[in-house]
Amino acid sequence: MKNKKTLVLGASKKPEKYAFKAISMLVEKGHSVLAIGSNTGDVAGITIRTKAIPLKNIDTVTLYLNPVRQREYYNYIIETKPKRVVFNPGTENPEFYQLLQSNGIKVEVACTLVLLATNQY
Template sequence: MSSEKVIILGASDCVDRYSYKAMKMLEDHGHETILVHPKLSEIEGRKVFSSLSELKGKYDTLTVYVNSKISSQLKDEILKLDVGRVIFNPGTENDFLESELTKNNISTERACTLVLLSTDQF
């Protein structure tokens, strides 16, 4: 299993949220998590970036935990990322953004990050 750099858009410090569970499960599987939330500065000692525009470098995956209205507003920031794929978790589907990503040769997947990790398909 190779380790990936995974951006969690919509990271949460609430243990009941799927983005929090994804952070824990990704780290349990040896992946590096990069957390993004506009109002949090840290989650359990991990730095949280307030926006995608702060991120520099290459990332393997962006996993989305925000609704389509928010992700559409972030389209330009997402397209500027050097990211290999974008996972739209259940409830975050965004036809417009998926189309824009595909046009820019960024692969998209409608899937649950937790399920992908649990079934070794991540």
Template sequence: MIKDKTLIVGATPNPTRYAFSAAEFLQRAKKEFIPISIKRGEVLGEPILDLREKPRLEGIHTITLYLNAKHQEEWEDYLLSLQPERIIFNPGAENPSLFKKALAQGIEPLNACTLVMISSGQY
């Protein structure tokens, strides 16, 4: 299976939020993304999946987090079960516990900024 999708965790329809900007940057870079959150709505025509339902997803290469560590706790096992290649902990989303769990499962954890990574060609 080809892993080429980015899961935006903490997605929002609010265009003033960084999670929304990440979707814009990914779309411009022609990267497929899936928004997921406890919020409803859509992002650039993509419906926001309900994180509470823990939908079965395949082909996730990258998880980019826009939730702080406290709000990640409930979803850690679910996110790791998606077996991404990497997890990006954007500023404010750093989580040493999940970082270590990802490493232990062979997932590359990065304390980085998705927007900067895309803009600088590091994505």
């Protein structure tokens, strides 16, 4: 299996949140995970940071932020140059799709958990 370095944006240490489940499943499936959320914490051995840090070689950014909260990360994500951005249910944002695509970044409107569970990640 290919390790896809993934940034989980909108990470949470609350077990009922999908971002928490995504971090856990990504780690379980052997992917390197970085996590940024509004509160610090630890999920499956991954530390959640509250500040955007410069990143390199990111394959996938998976979003768990609503479109309004995504705005402050537009430039950050584009500068990080991931291969793709996964918009999980509830994060759909056509304005951001266009920005990403015009910067050569693939847009995937999907559920990270489903992609992982069905080996399509």
